[in-house]
Amino acid sequence: MKTPISIGMLFSSEGSYRTVSRAMRDGAMLALEEVNDDSRFDFELRPHVQDPRGVPAAYPECALRLLSDQRIKHVVGCYTSSSRKEIIPSFEKYDALLWYPSHYEGFETNDNVIYTGAAPNHHVLPLMDYVLRYVGRDIYCIGSNYVWAWENNRIVRELTQVNSGRILGERYLQVHDCEVGRIIEEIIERRPSFVLNMLIGESSYAFYRAFAEAREAHPELKDTVIGSCTLCEPELAEIGPAACAGHVSSSVYFSSITTSANRAFVAAYRRRFGANVMPSADAEASYNTIHLLARALAGAEPSDIESVKANLYGATFQAPQGRVSIDSENNHSFLTPRLGVSRSDGTFEIIREWSEPVRPDPYLVWADGSGISTSDGTGGQELNRRPTLRVIR
Amino acid sequence: MIFCGAGRDRGVLTQQLQRLGITPIAFDPASDPPDDEGFDLAFIDVESARQTPRFERLFQSLDLPVLALLGSDAPSSVDWVIEQGVSGYIVKPIRGTGILASLVIACHAFEESRANARAIGELRRRLKARQLVCSAALRIVESFHVTEQEAFQVLQICSMERRIAVEDLSAMIVSGELPVPALGADVKTRIFNVGESQ
Numbered sequence: 001m002k003t004p005i006s007i008g009m010l011f012s013s014e015g016s017y018r019t020v021s022r023a024m025r026d027g028a029m030l031a032l033e034e035v036n037d038d039s040r041f042d043f044e045l046r047p048h049v050q051d052p053r054g055v056p057a058a059y060p061e062c063a064l065r066l067l068s069d070q071r072i073k074h075v076v077g078c079y080t081s082s083s084r085k086e087i088i089p090s091f092e093k094y095d096a097l098l099w100y101p102s103h104y105e106g107f108e109t110n111d112n113v114i115y116t117g118a119a120p121n122h123h124v125l126p127l128m129d130y131v132l133r134y135v136g137r138d139i140y141c142i143g144s145n146y147v148w149a150w151e152n153n154r155i156v157r158e159l160t161q162v163n164s165g166r167i168l169g170e171r172y173l174q175v176h177d178c179e180v181g182r183i184i185e186e187i188i189e190r191r192p193s194f195v196l197n198m199l200i201g202e203s204s205y206a207f208y209r210a211f212a213e214a215r216e217a218h219p220e221l222k223d224t225v226i227g228s229c230t231l232c233e234p235e236l237a238e239i240g241p242a243a244c245a246g247h248v249s250s251s252v253y254f255s256s257i258t259t260s261a262n263r264a265f266v267a268a269y270r271r272r273f274g275a276n277v278m279p280s281a282d283a284e285a286s287y288n289t290i291h292l293l294a295r296a297l298a299g300a301e302p303s304d305i306e307s308v309k310a311n312l313y314g315a316t317f318q319a320p321q322g323r324v325s326i327d328s329e330n331n332h333s334f335l336t337p338r339l340g341v342s343r344s345d346g347t348f349e350i351i352r353e354w355s356e357p358v359r360p361d362p363y364l365v366w367a368d369g370s371g372i373s374t375s376d377g378t379g380g381q382e383l384n385r386r387p388t389l390r391v392i393r
Numbered sequence: 394m395i396f397c398g399a400g401r402d403r404g405v406l407t408q409q410l411q412r413l414g415i416t417p418i419a420f421d422p423a424s425d426p427p428d429d430e431g432f433d434l435a436f437i438d439v440e441s442a443r444q445t446p447r448f449e450r451l452f453q454s455l456d457l458p459v460l461a462l463l464g465s466d467a468p469s470s471v472d473w474v475i476e477q478g479v480s481g482y483i484v485k486p487i488r489g490t491g492i493l494a495s496l497v498i499a500c501h502a503f504e505e506s507r508a509n510a511r512a513i514g515e516l517r518r519r520l521k522a523r524q525l526v527c528s529a530a531l532r533i534v535e536s537f538h539v540t541e542q543e544a545f546q547v548l549q550i551c552s553m554e555r556r557i558a559v560e561d562l563s564a565m566i567v568s569g570e571l572p573v574p575a576l577g578a579d580v581k582t583r584i585f586n587v588g589e590s591q
Contacts, residue, residue, distance in 0.1 A: 060401060083438070085464055089486040107467040145444050147465050154469040174444070240490065 002044040005302050007032070007293070007328055008066035009047050010077025010087075015054015015174050016201035019234050022080050024101060025049075026273050027283030028076050031290035034268075041294055043302075048072060057108050062379065063087040066093040073303050076101060076289050079282070080146050080200075082144050090112065097305045099293055103229060103251075103287035105151035106362040111164075112305075114312065115332040116289040116324075118252050118281075121361035123229035124152045126337040127196075127250035128159045130352060135225050135248075136193025137165025142183055142207065143198030145172040152229065155364070168192045173199060178206035184214045191220060197228040197247075204230070205239045212243035232280035236339040246345040252335040253281040254322040254348040262320035278346060288319045288333075323357055332360030394427070395419045396448065397438035397462055402487045404480040406436060406462075409489045413496070426451045434496070436483070437472055452477065458503035460495060462487065480506065522560035529563035538575045551576065 011025035012018060032045045039355050050062035059078070066072045067090050075091075076099040084100055091098045091112040095291040103118035125392055131139070139160050143149020149172060157167055168190040180203070187195060198255050199207055208226070216219045227248035236244040254279045255266055267289065269279040279287075294313035313328035322336045334357035340348030361367060397403045398421045410417045415434065422445040426555065437452060439461050452459075464485035475480060476570075481499025483492060526548065529587045533544035552562040565571040 023483070056401065081465070085485070086400070105467055107465065147440065147467055147470060150443070150469040151467040152463075154467075 002042055004046050005043045005074075005297060006048055006070060006072045006076030006154070007045045007290075008070075008072045008077065009049045009065075010052065010062055010066070010075055011322075012052050012054040012079070014051075016203070017079055018054060019201070019238050020232065020280070021054070023232070023234050023280045023283040024079060024286040026269070026284035028278065029100070030272050030283075031274075031287040033293075035290060035294040036170075038294075041296070042300060043297060045290070045294065050077075051286075052083070053206075056080075056086060059083040059086045060090060063090045067091065067096050073097065073305060074099060074293060074297075074308070076286060076293070078102065081105060084113070093339075095305060096310065099289045101289040102282060103285075105148050106364065107151065109330045109362060112136070113331060114289075114292075114309075115325060115330075115360070115362070116292065116326075117285045117333070117360045118229075118335055118337075119332050119360040120152070120155060120364055121367055122252055122335050122337045122358060123250045124155050125159075125364075125367055126339060126352070127227050127229060127248065128156055130248070130250075130339055131194050131196075131225075131227060132159065132163045133164065135227075137163060138168055138191075138193045139165055139196060140168045140187055140190060140192035141170040141196045141198070143172055143196075143231055144175050144200045144203055146175065148200065149198035153196065156196050162225050173203045175200065176202065178203055180207045180210045183207065184210050187211070187224065188214060188218050188221065192224060195224060195226045197226050197231075200230060204228070205235065208239045208247065209243045219282070229275070231342065232282060233278035233348070234280050234283075234344055236342055237278075238263055241344040241346070244346065245342055247342045248351075249340050249342060249348060250337065251281040251340065251348075252337055253284040254338060254340045254350055254352060255279050256347050257320060257338075259320070261322075261323070265320040284320050286316055288321075288324050291317045291319070292324070325357070327360050330360060330362055332362050334359055394435045395434040396421070396442060396452075397436065398422060402438070402462065402485050405487045405489060406483070406492065411493045413493060420448075421449075422448075434455060434500075435459045436462055437477075437479075438485075439474060440464055443473060458496075458499045460499050519560060522563065525563040525567050526559055529566040532566060532573050533576065537577070547576065558569055 008026060009028060012021040029047065032047055032249050035041055036044050037368060050066055052058035052062045063075065073096045075096065078087070078100055078101065079102050081104050087098065088110055096112065098113045099116060100113055101116045103123050106120040137160060138158065141153040141156060143153055145310060153170055160167055168188050173188035197204060202348050211226065225248060229250045231247060232251065233251040263340060264277060269283065272276060292312060292315060295317060297307045300307040300311045302308065312326050316323055316325045325334045336357050337354045338350055339352040342348055394493065395406060395417050396520060397419065403419060406468050407417045407419065422441050423566060426448050435457060436460060442448060442452060458480040461477065461479045461482040462485055463470065463474060463482045480503040483495050529542040530548060533539065533547055534541055548559050548562060551560045553556055566573060
């Protein structure tokens, strides 16, 4: 008889970013079932699901139901930074752990949060390293009007200026806003070599579709590359095959990774959620989170979060993306950065990947100012090349 | 004035301000910007403010201590706060403790900054007028064959007697409104007095 341990799940099934959030919930549920079937664990994880439906004000209420009413100590959830920040005070008050499985903009470390998604040195720095080296230096930034886009666009502005590039424009839309016409007009007029897309959810899908139409009407846009740190497989399906191909995404996970661990993960995910779906970076992050949580709970008192964290800092998990673990210094994860180019079949061709997990740097204190890694010594000489998006192994 | 969406942070801040005898009036991104400018203090939530351009003009026109409600250490947020020239900040999630200290420090910083701005303005004005004073002194030197030091002392004493600033007297001399020969009697007397005082 396994001992039950209650785990909170806090994901939105509705709202602008529901596609990503549902994938996160699915990844967590799959891992939870695997843990419960695993004879190495003498406990059973029991999910308690709360659904804030994409309403920011509902997150604190949902969190309180889990922490106060049900006295749960471990909650996996949140996608946006604003929702995470809304509920952190409750986790401090009830001395609980929020397991946050989303990439985010960094500049935070909280003792009551385990950050299992990518930090800025895992997503925006690798993307800009590639862009400034192979795509171009005339850059146009767009984003959803909150801290995720503000901060990443700031990083990109600084990297671009240091590398003698130009920011041709910077535009923001509210999270639900799909009126992308003005942005498209400016891109046609200014013809950037690279568009950094920090829009999230439906705004982003509307932009990709409108850009595909604009490219049909304006062939001069054929060399303009769009890059993102969020674009993932379920979103390619949302955007549709006519508009989803040829875009760069910086991510620690793509479903097309060829390791046996990932093949098993993709197969299990499709068995569980449908033969037509593909797991995404967000689904994988949630999946990894539950597996790390299970390893941290083994032999620890679940309600004593310090003992759980002590276990966690010594744990590793052979994840679909490769080995993952937590840095005890900042509660963020060692992850493996990759760049992919989207295909019309809703998957990514991986064009770059790091050979081993990269230590998290949430405050970007170890990054050099240029953002350009010096590993291959090519410097800025190749910056004028147009994007051939070749496979770099 | 509190500009912050309804929720825990606004609740804590409102309650603590009331305890301190301050009457808070809350606005959120859905509100219309207030016409009444009779506020003594402003608390502005950084994320909400950045998302609400309708309030931008109001925030820029505030001539009172402004405290930013800062929910992120991200440099882009911190840069925005610095650009606004606020007098202080409170970190979110807001706790009751520390609000009074932040408030007092912000009011002090605002008053000090305002006094410094006034002093700097006055010094700039005087620096700008320095050229006029020099020109006026040179005219006195040329007209009466006195030393530069004597000319400056004449300007100083004449301005005191006429109860106008040295800079204004100099402007009158340079513009010709007060002809230099009109200072003749004064110059004779002052040189004598200056000589005696030395």
